[in-house]
């Protein structure tokens with residue numbers, strides 16, 4: 001491929017956005033299909049590889065950057081949104097995707113999630129929610145049901161009600177809120193395309209099964225259903241839909257119209273002008 | 281009697297073998313001049329937070345600068361958010377002032393309760409002058425016990441006939457009169473300050489200042505200073521602002537910020553100024569976020585900085601390791617305050633040396649620098665940006681509350697030619713290896729947007745290509761490479777400021793350098809030859825250079841402001857010291873004074 005073709009991103013196939021590096025994931029892990037959805041979405045969007053970046057934290061799902069052929073940053077646990085915020089503000093020309101797990105995003109990174117929603121920087125955040133810590137071998141995460149007794153760390157269940165990512169995102173000010181299912185990679189790809197195109201902070205929760213520590217999640221296929229409703233721009237209506245839902249409806253729940261974060265900047269002074277103010 | 285403090289224009293020992301470097305606002309230039317003994321006056325104004333002592337102090341410093349003097353002002357505040365006690369401390373002289381000095385020559389107290397809160401910081405002697413309103417009642421023991429001369433300041437009488445007259449303006453007039461500042465330089469500062477406040481406010485303040493001058497005419501004349509010809513261009517700047525200037529000079533165009541005392545002024549100064557230069561500052565939700573935002577901005581190709589103090593640095597540590605492993609350049613300025621934990625936020629200490637040098641987990645070589653004067657904040661900040669970018673490494677800049685919140689009159693710093701220059705990967709990038717194993721250890725970095733350079737920056741150990749690896753060989757190769765780039769780099773003469781020569785050396789760092797300079801010159805005037813070594817580069821350690829600097833030195837006095845003697849232990853761990861070593865250490869917030877250092881030197885010989 002010539003540099004020119006790369007530069008315009010014309011006609012890149014989904015596979016062109018994949019690297020030749022073999023994922024460490026277990027066979028059957030939902031994250032494979034999320035990777036596919038990401039590469040499909042980029043192909044549809046026609047983004048040149050060098051103009052997109054994938055930023056992640058730590059976890060099975062956070063391994064995604066290395067499996068793409070894009071620029072990427074595999075940072076520390078929980079801080080992907082902050083790192084991506086810095087990147088996007090410094091380089092507004094880039095398409096920045098943020099990927100990770102429910103532990104990375106809602107537990108250790110929970111505060112950054114709130115502030116990324118309210119800051120509304122033009123990022124697309126894809127959380128592969130498997131309601132467990134996969135990488136550390138099966139502990140409860142913030143989205144795990146309170147009575148789940150599958151972890152040695154919480155043998156009686158957590159006894160704590162699960163985190164509601166969509167409701168929290170809405171309350172915190174996210175501009176685009178959607179849910180997808182890894183069993184429907186085309187559907188997830190469509191959500192990613194819309195999320196990237198929608199200005200501001202786009203949050204996509206993808207139910208992505210952990211076949212190793214939550215084998216029962218294979219049953220999700222029978223529970224997931226697409227929403228019959230059109231996306232709403234009305235936050236009160238979106239809130240009702242989210243709170244009334246059992247967590248298995250997919251689609252776009254909210255399309256906000258808040259303008260994205262726009263740093264104020266101008267090149268209207270020189271450093272010498274600035275230093276002049278110290279002169280006695 | 282005049283309190284004399286020696287000029288700090290030391291005669292520097294230049295290192296002939298060092299590679300020549302672009303010029304910087306160096307001491308070396310001044311070192312051609314011979315050592316002069318000059319006079320200085322130290323002034324304290326104390327009162328409640330609303331008494332205007334800071335305004336009066338600030339105006340006195342401005343007026344002194346216009347009147348042909350140099351000087352500095354530090355602020356000392358109680359823990360209260362508003363109000364509480366406040367002390368403006370000034371030291372003025374015809375020549376350079378690099379530290380607060382030994383004691384207070386003139387104290388104006390607007391109330392005794394506030395003044396007593398600073399008893400530990402205000403050291404009075406029989407030659408000192410204490411001015412206070414007799415209506416304040418009997419003076420506390422810190423005054424009566426000092427034997428200082430007392431002058432009554434009948435404020436009501438002095439302000440009679442001045443509608444809305446303010447005691448702080450009378451105080452300003454008295455101080456200006458006592459040191460012999462021409463009235464017009466004070467009034468010029470006043471005019472500029474009250475430009476928009478209207479004629480009445482201006483008239484009231486003018487009358488107050490004039491009343492002060494009139495009162496001073498009858499007071500002892502032994503604190504008069506003689507103005508000197510000053511450098512053509514001088515600045516009035518705080519250490520924190522100077523960090524901002526150095527950062528911008530170095531090329532910083534992205535800053536992520538979370539407020540913390542005493543670093544906030546760096547960020548607040550940068551916010552509007554960065555904006556005018558086409559850069560960005562973003563306020564983060566915490567320091568975990570601010571440092572990660574900085575890493576993101578740097579990955580995007582911009583020279584990047586964040587500033588904090590101890591508690592924030594502690595939160596940033598994990599990501600500093602990420603910056604090391606992923607080789608993403610970054611500058612973190614740490615304005616030290618009393619620790620541990622929340623400690624003493626408003627006061628200075630040098631107790632973050634250990635966390636800065638040793639705090640990272642894993643084998644994580646990185647850069648640690650230290651500023652050693654207000655003027656040096658410009659240079660060291662700029663140099664640190666340059667080093668971080670050239671070496672694709674985090675650089676922690678250690679400064680402290682004393683330097684950061686001191687406002688000083690300095691010679692306009694020359695523009696050192698250290699401007700961020702990152703080695704970037706461009707052109708044909710077929711088979712590009714982000715972490716290629718190079719001789720220098722520095723590998724060209726592709727910036728997003730560059731076709732063919734796509735790579736994933738990773739905190740996981742990696743192959744030269746950037747792919748995660750847990751192989752022993754990759755780990756060793758990359759550890760070696762990351763260490764090598766810091767070890768092989770030529771830091772030139774800037775690793776330390778070395779002044780004078782002798783068999784005794786004072787080895788110090790940071791804000792202890794000011795008093796050490798003054799003590800060294802004082803010792804020299806008394807016939808005692810002393811060398812001063814102030815380390816600017818704390819990591820990586822400069823073993824060979826240090827050894828050379830210590831050649832011929834038989835005794836070392838280590839000076840630092842830390843309770844556990846962190847600097848002494850650091851020196852012991854990394855450098856060979858002569859057998860005869862003494863340590864002068866004390867925790868903050870009380871500063872180490874030139875006299876403390878001088879006494880140790882004098883009593884050795």
Ligand SMILES: Cc1ncc(C[n+]2csc(CCOP(=O)(O)OP(=O)(O)O)c2C)c(N)n1
Nearest residue numbers: 058059060061077101102103104133134135
């Ligand atoms: C500071 C820190 N604490 C703990 C860990 C250990 N750790 C690695 S991944 C992980 C949780 C991952 O869970 P999740 O984000 O849900 O991702 P998944 O593996 O399920 O995709 C934890 C706790 C770490 N790497 N860093």
Ligand code: SF4
Nearest residue numbers: 026029060134210211
């Ligand atoms: S442990 Fe679970 S989340 Fe991790 S790779 Fe295996 S299936 Fe996927």
